[in-house]
Amino acid sequence: MKSSPHRHTPALIHLSAIQNNVKKMRQHIGQKSDVYAVVKANAYGHGAVAVARSVHELVDGFCVSNLDEALELRNHLITKPILVLSGIVPENADIARSLNITLTAPSLAWLKIIVSQPTEIKGLKIHIAVDSGMGRIGVCDVEEANEMIALADQHGIIFDGIFTHFATADEKEESKFSAQKEKFDAIVAHLSRRPEFVHSTNSAAGLWHQKEVQDIERLGVAMYGLNPSGNALTLPFELEPALELKSELTHVKTIHEGDTVGYGATFTAQEDTIVGTVSIGYADGWTRDMQGFHVLVDGHFCEIIGRVSMDQMCIKLEKDYEIGTPVTLIGRDGAQEITCQEIAQWRHTINYEVLCLLSDRIYRVYQ
Numbered sequence: 001m002k003s004s005p006h007r008h009t010p011a012l013i014h015l016s017a018i019q020n021n022v023k024k025m026r027q028h029i030g031q032k033s034d035v036y037a038v039v040k041a042n043a044y045g046h047g048a049v050a051v052a053r054s055v056h057e058l059v060d061g062f063c064v065s066n067l068d069e070a071l072e073l074r075n076h077l078i079t080k081p082i083l084v085l086s087g088i089v090p091e092n093a094d095i096a097r098s099l100n101i102t103l104t105a106p107s108l109a110w111l112k113i114i115v116s117q118p119t120e121i122k123g124l125k126i127h128i129a130v131d132s133g134m135g136r137i138g139v140c141d142v143e144e145a146n147e148m149i150a151l152a153d154q155h156g157i158i159f160d161g162i163f164t165h166f167a168t169a170d171e172k173e174e175s176k177f178s179a180q181k182e183k184f185d186a187i188v189a190h191l192s193r194r195p196e197f198v199h200s201t202n203s204a205a206g207l208w209h210q211k212e213v214q215d216i217e218r219l220g221v222a223m224y225g226l227n228p229s230g231n232a233l234t235l236p237f238e239l240e241p242a243l244e245l246k247s248e249l250t251h252v253k254t255i256h257e258g259d260t261v262g263y264g265a266t267f268t269a270q271e272d273t274i275v276g277t278v279s280i281g282y283a284d285g286w287t288r289d290m291q292g293f294h295v296l297v298d299g300h301f302c303e304i305i306g307r308v309s310m311d312q313m314c315i316k317l318e319k320d321y322e323i324g325t326p327v328t329l330i331g332r333d334g335a336q337e338i339t340c341q342e343i344a345q346w347r348h349t350i351n352y353e354v355l356c357l358l359s360d361r362i363y364r365v366y367q
C-alpha cells in the first residue's frame with residue numbers, strides 16, 4: 001500500500017520514547033541479560049527499520065516474526081543478531097543461513113525437512129522452541145529436543161538457543177506462569193547440552209517477573225510504551241507511549257435538524273450541529289466500531305458521529321473551526337489525552353492490536 005504523506009494524517013513516532021523505554025527495562029532486569037528488541041509487524045506499526053536503527057546501540061539483537069521481516073532489517077544494514085520467532089518455510093533456510101539470520105526450530109519434523117534440503121545448511125543457527133503451555137509451536141519433551149540437538153550436530157547446524165513463550169505473564173493469577181516455567185526449566189536441565197541462549201521472557205514477564213529473565217529479554221510492546229496487561233497490572237515504572245496519531249479538519253459545516261451523516265444515515269441531527277470531517281477511515285486501521293468514540297480538537301473531546309467510512313469520518317464540533325485545525329486521535333492535546341488502551345477497551349481488544357492495525361497509508365513521521 002502507498003503511504004500518503006500529503007494527507008496530513010500522520011503517526012508521529014517519538015524515537016526517544018522508545019530509547020528511554022529500552023533503557024528503563026534494562027535497568028529493571030539488570031545487566032546480566034541481553035535485550036532483543038521485538039520489531040515484528042513493522043515494529044508494532046512504528047516502522048521496523050527506523051525503530052531498529054534508533055535502538056541499535058541499546059540492544060543486543062532483534063526478534064521478528066518471519067523471514068521477510070528479517071531480510072528487511074539486513075537489507076537496511078542492521079548487523080546485530082536477528083531471531084525469527086515463528087517456524088519458516090523450510091525451503092528458505094538457506095537464505096537465513098547466508099545472511100546470519102537465526103531461525104526458530106519448532107519441531108523435530110521441521111528440522112528433518114531442513115537437513116534433507118539439497119541447499120547448504122552448515123552454519124545455520126537455530127533456537128529450539130519449547131511448548132511449555134502456550135500450545136502454539138515447540139517441542140513438548142526433552143527427548144525431542146535432544147534428538148534435534150543430535151541431528152543439528154550431525155549436519156553442522158549450530159544449536160545456539162532454546163526458548164519458550166508464556167501465555168499469562170500479563171495476568172495477576174500466576175499458577176499457569178509458574179507451571180510453564182517449571183516445565184521449561186525441567187527440559188533445559190535435562191538437555192544433552194546447554195546452548196548459549198536460554199530465554200523465555202516477553203515484556204510482561206520482564207516487567208512483573210524480572211527475576212526470571214535468563215539470557216535474553218524479548219522486549220516487545222513495553223518498548224513502544226504500552227502496558228502489556230492493558231490495565232490489569234500496575235507498571236513497576238513509567239513507560240512513555242511512542243506513537244501519536246494526528247489529523248486535521250478537511251471540511252466543516254453546520255447541519256440542521258433532520259439532516260443525517262454517513263452511510264446508513266445512522267446519525268440524525270436533533271438541532272443545528274457543527275460537523276467536521278477528518279481524513280481517516282477503516283482502510284487506515286481506524287475501524288468502523290470507532291463510531292461513538294471521540295477525538296480531541298482544541299483540547300476538547302469530540303464525538304465520532306455516523307459510520308466511519310473507508311477514508312473519512314465525521315465528528316461533532318463545539319465551534320466552527322477552520323480547515324486545517326489539528327485533530328488528535330491518539331495522544332495529547334492540551335490537558336487531555338486519548339490512549340491506545342482506551343481505544344482498545346472501546347473495541348474490546350488489546351492495545352497491541354490498535355497499533356498493529358494502523359495501515360501503511362498512514363505516513364510515519366519520526367521525531
Ligand SMILES: *Cc1c(COP(=O)(O)O)cnc(C)c1O
Pocket residue numbers: 038040085165201202203204218219220221222228
Ligand atoms: C511477540 C513476541 C514477543 C514480544 O511480546 P510482547 O508482549 O510484545 O513483549 C516475545 N516472544 C515471542 C515468542 C513473541 O511472539
